[in-house]
Amino acid sequence: MGRLRGGTVRRRFTILYAGGFLGSGILLLALARLMSGDRATVRAPGPAPGEVPAAPADLAAAERRIRELGEQLAEAHAQQDHRWLVGSLIALAVMTGLSLLLGRILADRVLRPLRTITAATRRISAENLHRRLAVTGPADEVKELADTVDDLLERLEGSFAAQRRFVGNAAHELRTPLATMRASLDVAVAKREPAAQTLVLAGRLRTELDRVDHLLDGFLVLARAQHGTPADRTPVSLGELARKALAARTADIAAKALTVDDGVRTDVWTEGSETLLSRLVENTVDNAITHNQENGRIRISTGRTGTEARLVVETGGRVLDQERVDRLTRPFERLGPDRTGPEGSTGLGLSIVAAIVEAHGGRLALTARPEGGLRVVAALPAAPSPSERSQPSEQSQPSEPSEWSETEGAHR
Template sequence: MRRDPGLSVRLKLTLSYAGFLMLTGILLLAAMLFFYLYRIPPGWIDTTGNFWINRRVLFRAFAPFMAAVLGFLLIFGLLGGWLLAGRMLAPLTRITDATRRAANGSLSHRIRLPGPQDEFRELADAFDTMLARLEAHVAEQRRFAANASHELRTPLAITQTLLDVARDERRSDVGELVDRLHYVNARAIDLTEALLLLSRADQRTFTREHVDLSLLAEEASETLLSLAEKHGVTLETAGETTRTVGSNALLLQMTMNLVHNAIVHNLPERGIAWVTTAVAPRGVVLTVENTGDLLDPSVVSRLVEPFQRGSERVRTDHAGVGLGLAIVDSITRAHGGTLSVAARPAGGLCVTVWLPSAD
């Protein structure tokens, strides 16, 4: 929430206490002036020098009056202090109420504290931001759990169906059944490993070391060269030394996923994939581009979400498990970087990863 600048809570409290003290002093002086003008007993000023008797007369008249005044000031101070403290601490009441609601599981509530900027408003705005992020994270986790359950249930259901058919038909030739079961089981294993890798990246439980993205790009290209040749895709790798800090294994997996996607989601023939690294201001950049069909921007914007494959990009023989770019995005965020995915005007996809520089 954007706010206008205002006085700090500390200054407000200081001015409030000083003003209340001044008001109390004014009331006390007014009471003394009232006593001097209207309540002085006759003959209290003695011009003969008999000050002792007049002091006693003055004390007998002045003491009850001042006791009443002090009692009034005490009550006035308690009530005024109570109201003043309540007014100053009212924002904390709203923040406490929002905290209780969040503790009970309600993350949709927002404080939205009005007024100019001060410590309480900063705290309320920070709390609202935290609630918004928590709500989005919980919703994402629930959606991810539902999608993961669905994806894992599919190969298990297929396996169960194949086994039931084999038991009912009791065929002697089980070669085809074994092949299909092997494919389904391999897909389930790939999905499970992808989920574990995604969880590891989200938890950020990895050792950090100096990593050169250009070397990882070369390693990923060499490893997937045979796959590129199988699909008729030309791999072009270029760039300068790009040093960052992070997990070598996770960053290599990130690069492998990007290069793999660039190969399998390419043109049927004479496709090209470019893998480049470069040094950017206060960071390093890994860019993976590939030729391919024209992509809808609305589809591209959802590709980093888990289990979002995009019908325009899926090939029947390499559909994947729908976690490739989701894992890339998670690894990038775990390393303090940003991921950008955009459709190329000529067709295909351009994925850019920015990571902090090791320097």
């Protein structure tokens, strides 16, 4: 019974069908045995009515003959029982094999529509909820299940679309009052000899407005990344994007006295939206800088493994909990207040990275390094470089960048 409860449905159906067939065969053999078990009673020959009884000598010879015949009959019955038993065991062995084969065939036939539904459902994600199972056939339980899944997908598609529209529209609408507030601050500060308190208040408000504007920008990028596969696809060099991101944050790197181990290769290409991919690299680098410790270290590298172009960013620091690290791709998820840098954090950085990676058909891996710190690997479908497109040739593919260790060379 425990075996039936475990394993796949296919295995359970096979065992149930085989058990049913085998049980029916055993019952049939038992009935045949019972039907053939009746022994015909043969009456010993004796004097017929009116006949003169035989002499004692003849009677003794007849009795011996009867005993011999009885022994022969018993031996014949024993041989018959033995043959029946051997035949029954052979029949049960053959029936067991046939039962398993028929059970497997029937289980496959019964579960075939379910496997089709499962495969189609797996191909449907949050980015292609418009697809439907559209199972055809008789109105049975399987079609009812498929129609229920289609209805669920339709409701989910509407919910996701409404959510994305709301985020995008809200972000756009909030930019107008933000612009009005900035203009009002500029007017107040531009007056002759503004009060010192006005200048201080204007500076604080500008800082908060910048944070809100940064948050809204994150919402817009997140909504665009979650909208689906980018339409403006073009070959992009991950190495060039990484170099630009590092150059743009030179002052922040110097302010924290961070050591950067640069393993960037400019010959690693992918295909997608240059705007979104640039934001992906910038957010990954920003996360490594903002949530790093003073005098810390960063290793950033790009490489190509098989059909994947990879961006790897590693940081040092304290040992992190992997379960909490796995939640960093959720919006507004942080590891704790100590991970909020001096400029503040919207909590959208890695969630935007995850959405952009998914929109480009890649995968994102966040790993807590055993020696401390975080390792971020963004793997995207590799694309040939412009030179490879113009002149196809066999080139060696550099392997994935190795894990960063404290003994590796670094430069600031």
